[in-house]
Structure formats: structure tokens, C-alpha cells
Amino acid sequence: MDVQPYQKDPDFWKTRFRLIQPNMRKVDAIDLDVEEMIDEVKEYGANAILVNGGGIVAWYPTTNAYQKTNEFMQGDFLGSVIASAHKANIKVLVRMDVSKSYSHLLESHPNWFRRDAAGDVVKHWEMLTTCPTGPFWEDYNFRVLEELLNKYPVDGIFFNAFNYLRCSCKRCQKLFKEKTGFDLPIKEDWDNPAWRAFVHYRYERHADYNQRLAEFVDVVSPGTVLTIDTNVTSDSYKGIRESGWHTVNFAESNGCITSEAFNFVDRPFPKWNYWVGEEVKIGNHIKQTSIILSYSKSIFSRRAAQPSHTVWV
Template structure:
């Protein structure tokens, strides 16, 4: 599709959402706000319109009007007009998840109920003169025919909005009679008393039903207006969301207020974007980044270095940035936020044309299982600068897997017949499967891995080791000076079968119970220095290969983050890539790398997260070297799009070698090919 034929929402977007506070309503000057958004680099704004409060003179019964709205003019109308004057698109924000207690008193059947029958209230202990907010039931008339639908019709008919975003559209655990009837009608049994016992798809089904209704209403009223819905890296059905909206967004929050021991993983924005991009033929996903270090501290900003690092991951992994700010610029007390957002948006503007319609050139696919095992592999791949995409189990068709040199199955992948057939075809056609840990009960999988199907799990092991087997062992690359690396956790006892199988590492069993590992040292000798119990089984199958690690490498990375575990992961991947590895980069812990191609030219993103988080200071990386596999294309230019610097490069031994003299937070290296 050419750029000229695209709808506005299919083009690069830089979104700012000023989260509006009702008591500051009289401080909103429409023209000033639009000018400020323009100066901060936005081409799209998300603005409160309806739901909890109406930000316009609504005629819909039970739609609570913001009591601070000016009476002399229509604030919403003037904000829309001012934004359009400055070529800023206007997305209307609705939140039907809650309503004031005055609505509850009139229509209590619309509200979510606890097991006890009491309504679900929000912020009951909030200081100040506030009415209570109460959670509405997603299956009630409030969320559709009684309030939500007429509000949408009213706004779509009265105002020239460009898009619609639903905040907090999801399911809240509810035990009202309507939910009980619906649950029994779907599942043929009573709604469980404990929410954790609800059917696994219940929450997604409820949201899907509600959003389907609203989506159809929008399209029937004004078909050109796109709708935006959330997806979640962990607790959601991406396919339900995909089929019920035009655009997708997600919130990888950097919640520092959880405390240092619970700080969000550095790769959260990266993986969130990778998951959203796994859906083909969709606009790139939005990454919503809040400016605050937590909603409890929402009136101050993230440390600027940490903030820039978090933001940079969104465009570097192929997403569109969406800034979420508390208030408008005039009410934001931490002016660092305005500086960071403005500077960042102008950097994005330098890159977005080159990234529009660009395609990932990752050679590795990680099956995303939304659990610790998948997190460990993602951590290892990112920290070793290995290009990868994420796929969901349902997306693993032979056609989808074929472009990848390697596919990773973290421990715990649920193996369906379709998935087993797809991965078997993939391997036998020349692919490489890397799988770890406990296996599903599947003889076909054992045959593919070159192991016997009488596998047995061990007890949890401590004080144990992995030993590299002697010989030309590619799994030991850069670990030649150590014959043992640390191992802990359960292993799977197995044995290789077939003449095309090789054991690359074996188990050294514990030399002591944990309470005796330190004393006395005179008794620290290994009682067994070598076994034939495999810890790495390499096998050939058809034209392809497999690697089975009968332990959880992802757990070791998650828990201990030792360099040798990262190196082991890297070696296992590069056994698949070999000389066909597309990109090699100087290794730095905390450096993220992605690569995209557009019309034969390359965009390579480098995001610097080096240092102890939360980042308080910039730690530049110097003299980075990029080595890109090269097949003789004619290079016309290599340039840093953000700095504007021309970069030194040469073609040597089949590699395009590029020197990046200094990396601050984010750079996009553009390799223009004729």
C-alpha cells in the first residue's frame, strides 16, 4: 500500500495523552494546549471525552457531566478545532469501567459485585471531597445499550473526532446475577465463588463480546473512525483483541515505586512491541509509556536517563510512541517531563519515515509463553544482541516458521498436534529447533530430538555442574578455559538414540548437600567427575537439526545472570546461524539491537541500557562495531539518523563493518543501498 493511499492512522504517529484532572478543567486553553502539543512533537492527541465524566454537554441520562466544564463555550469542540488547525489528529478517550456513586444509587444492577454481593468500589479512602467511584459490570447495560452506546452515537454525531480509545475496557471479577447467568449459559456450570477458578477464557470472552458491540456501532455510525484497544504481554488473548479493533496498544509501565527489588525487567517495552508486531497486516502497535515512576507517584517524573531508555525501546522495536502524562503542560510540575518528551519526539520524527513499512530481519523466533521461561530466553537473546521475533503458539505454521534459522521452545510450551506437525516440517525442511527442560508426553517430539522417550525428571539439584564434552565442541566457544559451569534445578534424565545424535554436555552430579558445600573444604572433592547423563543433545533430522537442553537454561539466566549462562545460550543459537548470522555487534550487557529492511536498505537500532537501573546517569558506549553479512549490494551511505553523522564503514571478508564511535541512549543506523 502506498503512503498516499493509507488512512491517517496507518501512517507514523507520535501520540501525547494528557491525562486530564477535572479540577484543572478551567486551566485548559484549547489554542494554547494544541500549540504546546505541536511544540512537544505530537501529531496526535488523546483527550478525555466520556465515560466516568462527560467533557462536553451530554444529553445521555446517567452520563455524569464534569462539573468544572465552562458554561460559556464547548471546551471539547474548541480543543478539537484547535488540534485540527495545527494538523494534530484527535483521539477521543472513553472510560466506561467506572461511574460515580450517584449512578449506582439509581441503577445498582449495572455494577460489579463482590462474592458478598457488595459493589466494587475504587479509592474509597481517597482524601478530599470526592464522590465514590464504582466498577461497572462489563456484561451490564451500562457498558452498552444504556450508556456506552448512546454516548458514542452522541459524540460521533456531534464532534469531528478522528479516533476512539477505550481506557480500562477489560473484565473486573464480578458475581452479579447477570454474570452468573452468562457464565452458566456458556460453560454449563455455576460461576465459581473464587475468581481464580473462573474458566481461563472467561475474562477475554466478556471483553470480546462487549467490544464487538461497540466496534460494530462505531463502524455503522462512522466507518472511517478507527478504534484502539489494549493488548497485554501476559494476561490476554491477543487474537480476541485483534479481531475486535483497528489498532492495538499496550502499557509497558516502568513502575519504580514497586521498589528496587521488584523493578520491571529492562526488556518489557521491547517484548511488548515484538508481541504486537507478531500480527501480520496490522498497523504497528502503540507503546504507552507513563511519565511517572508509578501511579502512586504520578505527579512527578521518571529519572530522565531511565525515561529516555524506556521510551527508546518503543520505536527501536518497531512500535509507535504514545506518551501518557498527568495533566496538561501548564499543570505538570516536573518540567523535566516536557523536555524529555519534546526531545524524544523530535528524535522519533527523524527515524519514522525510514521505519514506515520496514520489516524485521530477525533470524530467530521465540515462542512466547508469557511465563518465566520465555522471559529468561528473551533476557538472554537481548543481552547477547541476537535478533529475534516472538510468536505465539497459534502463529507457528510451517509458512510462518520457514524464514527463521532457529526456533526456540522455552520450557512449558503446550504442544498441540498442529504445533508438533508444524515444527516437524520446519526441522525436516532445514530448520533448527532449540528446546529446554521438561518435555510434554510426546513420542514424536522425542524422535525429533534424537532421544529415547523414557525420560525421567530428577529431584532439584544443587552444587551440580554442566561439563562440556571434549573435542571440537561448538557449545564451548569462548568457554574453553572452563570445563564446568554452574547448574541448579531439576534436570531430565534421558539418553540419545540414533546415529545422527551427539552429546555436547553432560551432568556432574552434586558433590554435597547444600548445607555442606562450604565446610570442610578438605571434603569438597567431586565424588563423580563425569557421567554419561546428557545436558545438551544435538541431533540431525531430515535437512535440519535440533538441540535439546534437559535443564532450564532460562531459569539459570533469570535467577543468576552469570556470563557463562548467557554465553551458552549464544553458542546454542549460533550453532544454527553459523556463517549465515546476519548481524554481529560488540557485546555489552544492557545493549539492545534490532534490524529492519525497507526497499533493500537497512535500519539498525541500538538502545543503550548499560548501568544499574533505574538509570540515573548516561553511560555512553564507545567504538561499537556492527558486522552485517553482505552479499555485494552497493552502499551509497551509512548514517546515524538521530545524530546525523556519517559513519565509517568497509566491506571485509563478506561483512559490512560499521563503526559507531559513541552511543548515548538511542541511535538508528541507516544503511542506504542502491
């Protein structure tokens, strides 16, 4: 019997769908029963799943030397999930990450990494954050995507931690100066025209990068959409601004809006339990908006298993 090639349906992302993200630790791959996981997702009523793909840790056999393949994975996690999910009529968003890389690559690729005003590399936990204008974003990321998209019938690509964080490397200084005529500001100061120009510049650059990524994804794998980790609203707009997230601009290129609304452990009381609804209500005026459901609701402890009494959906 001939196996029909998988038919992608980019219009799916314009409809109401239920997405679940089993945000897995590397060790969760040990003895993982993928079929059972997909059954649980279906039982939950979801028709889309967001699963770990690559960028930092590859959850599939990769030829790309700068990703680390999950050492706890047996076989091909991503390939198995996609096959099982599609059999169950569940769409697959593949989670990628370009925000960080490994310290052992600093010596060979110093221009991949983000610098503070003193020229030092900026860390996030034990990892090094990457420069949003550097070759890691502009070249490496596209090569990783290319390999993955050529290998798997993916419905969508999702970028985690898709923040255009401020970088003061020489290249970022030069690009900003060329575009605006100003020196790159080192701190927020609304009286400084260079700062106001930077805020605008960052939104534009990030939307442009997003658009180029979306176009690339569609060229390599027609019908595959791009969506990114964002917030439509927040307690303070500063976090959204400092990420360079201009939802309206992103939405022009993306298949849908995927927004996170966690019950942050360190958020002061009162808890805002309606954040999810607020995000969807506002986001849907722009484009179909889905909230990323995670097994973990406490972002700063999601590297450990979630204590059962804190789980709520």
C-alpha cells in the first residue's frame, strides 16, 4: 500500500485549537512511551502538541555539531512524536531555541554571544545568551531549521525565549549607529532621543528577523507555520518592550499567536488568575491566539518535577 505524504493544513492555526506542551526535562526521555503520551494529550482534548525539537538540545538525531543531542533519548523522540501525533490527527509544533548556547563555544565563536556595556558575555543560569544580530541567529539558526524541516513533516515551528535582548557588542553598536546615527544607549532614559530611537529600532529589527524566519520556514517546508513565545499583556509592559515583542508586526508573518501565561511563583499577591483569558481576549483581535499549557505552572522550578499540590489547569 502506498503511504500518502502528510498533508499540511496551515489554515488550522487560524481556527480555535487546544494546544498542550509537555515541557520535558532531558531525563523524561528515559523509557518514554510516546504513544501513551499522545493518548494522554488526546484524552485531554488537545488537537495540537508543542514538543521539544532543537536549537540548544536536539531531541532528534542531528548532524549539527553545535546542538547537544539529548543523551537520555533512545532512538528519535521527535520523529516518533510526529508519527504518533499525526496518526491521532494531532498537529505538531516543534519547539526551537536560539536564545542561548554553550560556554565551550565561546572561544571558537566569540561573535555568537551577547555582551554587556563592559564587553562581558551575558549569562542566563549556566548558559551564555546569544547576540540577536550575530551569526548564531543569522546563520546557525537557519541551518538547524533547514535540517529539521527537510527531515520531518512538521506543522509548525515555535521559538521559545524569542527575546531581542539588548546587546552592546561592537556589531550591535555599529548597526545601530548606521541605522539611526546615534550611539547605542546603555540604559533606559526616555529623555534621551537615542533611547527612544533604540526602542523603535529593536521592534523593527525583531519583526524583520521574525518575518525572514517565517518566509524561510515556508520556503523549505511549504505549509509549515512559524509562531513564537510571547506575551500579549503583562503586569508591566517593560518586559514585553525589552523583548522587542510587537505582536501586531509578528502576527503579520506568523501562523497564530502563542502566548505564555504562567502562574509565576515569585509574583506578588494578589494572583491574577484571569491572565490567560485576558491574553486570548486581546490577542484574538490581532490573530488566533492560543495559550501554551505546560505541565508546570511555576516557571522558575520547571527544571524539577512539579509538586502535585501546585498543579492546576
